[in-house]
Amino acid sequence: MQVNEQTATELARRKQITDAAIEVIADLGYGKASFARIVEHAGLSSTRMISYHFADKSDLVMAVLVSAIAAGDEVLDARIAGVVDRVELLRAHIEARVEYLRTHPKHLRAVVEIGTGAREPMYAVVLRDFRVGRLQRQLHQGQREGVFGQFDTAVVAEAVASALDGAAQRAAAEPDLDLTAYGRELADLFTRAVRP
């Protein structure tokens, strides 16, 4: 038995709008992503449509974040499944994020845009969790197991996350960038960096 809070139509509309919002935010940046632009992109009749399905702009942006982050974590989970070695886990994590950037460029870019462009502290928690949450825990565990050297896990996790932000920026500017190679390079870089 299934107790739907929302109808199928409602969910479909929300998805349609959220998807359009992801594209617009990724392409134009958070600041320029207005309701009008999103409506235009989604082929809707008016901005009223968005206001009907989302309480306000932050509600829509949060839906974008949840959607994009879910897709990113899916790619991550698939990539790290079965990996046990700490160093390989770090490599898998970084490469999975870059792979996500390759398969879902708009999604990741939207997250980065919201992270850098939006000021409301509302998104801070979910963004921080996406960027450094798992990663920092992995680094910490690696240190406890003696596989990694002694470094500030917060600093390194932030550095890795920022490097991925930077990769998204470059990928947007250079569509022909070889992201698989880019991911490998980043993974090499940071696996070297965490050695004891």
Add this chain to the structure above:
Amino acid sequence: MQVNEQTATELARRKQITDAAIEVIADLGYGKASFARIVEHAGLSSTRMISYHFADKSDLVMAVLVSAIAAGDEVLDARIAGVVDRVELLRAHIEARVEYLRTHPKHLRAVVEIGTGAREPMYAVVLRDFRVGRLQRQLHQGQREGVFGQFDTAVVAEAVASALDGAAQRAAAEPDLDLTAYGRELADLFTRAVRP
């Protein structure tokens, strides 16, 4: 004969406006940094003042970039003067940027905000040069001298630059952050990472 294109008054006004713009962009982000807000911060009478001294918004933003980058390079130059060892040079570079963040938080933050928030390709060249220009050349030279391992200098330079962006973000959120320690951690991280 007169070599000055601009009078002292003119220059002083431009500096007043540019300084206010730096503060506003750093505090509110590029997207929310309107003429009205800058005028208010600078204590000027109207936005007309800005339009009079700058051709348009991009002209003002470019002046902000030039000013902030000059200050940053000054700190960098002072820090790397006399350093010859390649690894120490990389360390000095990273620590100098974090020191700049510590001594001129608004300046660096404004640059980061423009880099992430502005879309106009107009700023791309000067931003790229500030972020990865020197750094990538140093990494390249280090590889040629056999001091660094073989890695994609563009990727590593971008990673370092992004890590500094991330440091600026964290510093804004956590005013009590020990930036000297943060800089040392980052320098440790990347000097380990570039070893052969």
Add this chain to the structure above:
Amino acid sequence: MQVNEQTATELARRKQITDAAIEVIADLGYGKASFARIVEHAGLSSTRMISYHFADKSDLVMAVLVSAIAAGDEVLDARIAGVVDRVELLRAHIEARVEYLRTHPKHLRAVVEIGTGAREPMYAVVLRDFRVGRLQRQLHQGQREGVFGQFDTAVVAEAVASALDGAAQRAAAEPDLDLTAYGRELADLFTRAVRP
């Protein structure tokens, strides 16, 4: 044979909505009392619920008026029952209205808000009747009996009604106001004023 045009459910729903509307109008004023706000207050699912049970906004507002005025007249009838002396009748009338304000603050306040905030002449007749109808007839009768002096009954009735509006305003602003004393003062004031 069935005389009821409306079922019990229908009536219950209308009452639920009307009661919520009274509260919202009293608290937020006629201008800010939107369907959305009423729906929220009543705990209904959507504004569609209101549109279903009431033809349009004025239909709902009229129901509010009828309901609130009926409650007010009930208090009035109970208070003046048995009172024969003209002067005492005037006193009873005024004190009954203030008592109504004390026992049903939201109801009277809603009526006042509609009276001052709504522009549609639709409500004028019922509002006028509530405010000055009985009162003016009592004053007129008192004059004919020689108990009251010669004054314009319309002016005095309007003054009394307005004084009660003012009492409602003050009561809203000062919840601790002693309304019983306030009613006595008003009754004293106007009984003095109507003396021959």
Add this chain to the structure above:
Amino acid sequence: MQVNEQTATELARRKQITDAAIEVIADLGYGKASFARIVEHAGLSSTRMISYHFADKSDLVMAVLVSAIAAGDEVLDARIAGVVDRVELLRAHIEARVEYLRTHPKHLRAVVEIGTGAREPMYAVVLRDFRVGRLQRQLHQGQREGVFGQFDTAVVAEAVASALDGAAQRAAAEPDLDLTAYGRELADLFTRAVRP
């Protein structure tokens, strides 16, 4: 020598807008008095014109209040000049307010509309002062001199003010109402009411 903070043009525009706002608020009520409606009435090009000359809506409304109240106090001052007898002073006060309603119907009506329709406590002080400020002080003084009986001056002042609100309402509905007679009736009413 005169040090103008504002230019003549600026002042003229503000007056043009304020006057239009008074008319619109008086005719349509506070709730329906939008920038668009005011602009239309004033013959301006766009609502942008209002936003340019007033910080926000409350700034405009406050200007309306100041303007209308100043005009009302001018009429009042002219009427009570030289009147020394307490009872005559009360009569003069009431008749002056009704005269003001007759000579500046839109002005007084706008004040009443703002008083009843606006919720922002911002206007409360200036409105209260206009409605009951002077009046209550006069009543109090009359009691001290033994000319008036013992009553709650706050209640009576509020009753007088409310009666004037009611007069404004009636005058709006009945353009042919003899306001001079109305004022005399109200003055008679309250001078009788305050007798010892």
Add this chain to the structure above:
DNA sequence: TATGAATGAGCATTCATTCAT
């Protein structure tokens, strides 16, 4: 009896920029 979905018009406010002096 109820409701999910949708809508066009309107709201106050902000934006960078321009004209005329």
Add this chain to the structure above:
DNA sequence: CATGAATGAATGCTCATTCAT
């Protein structure tokens, strides 16, 4: 060197109401 005055377009959001089940 400076400014007062003005502007068209856009912003997110709310409004009562209607259509189709």
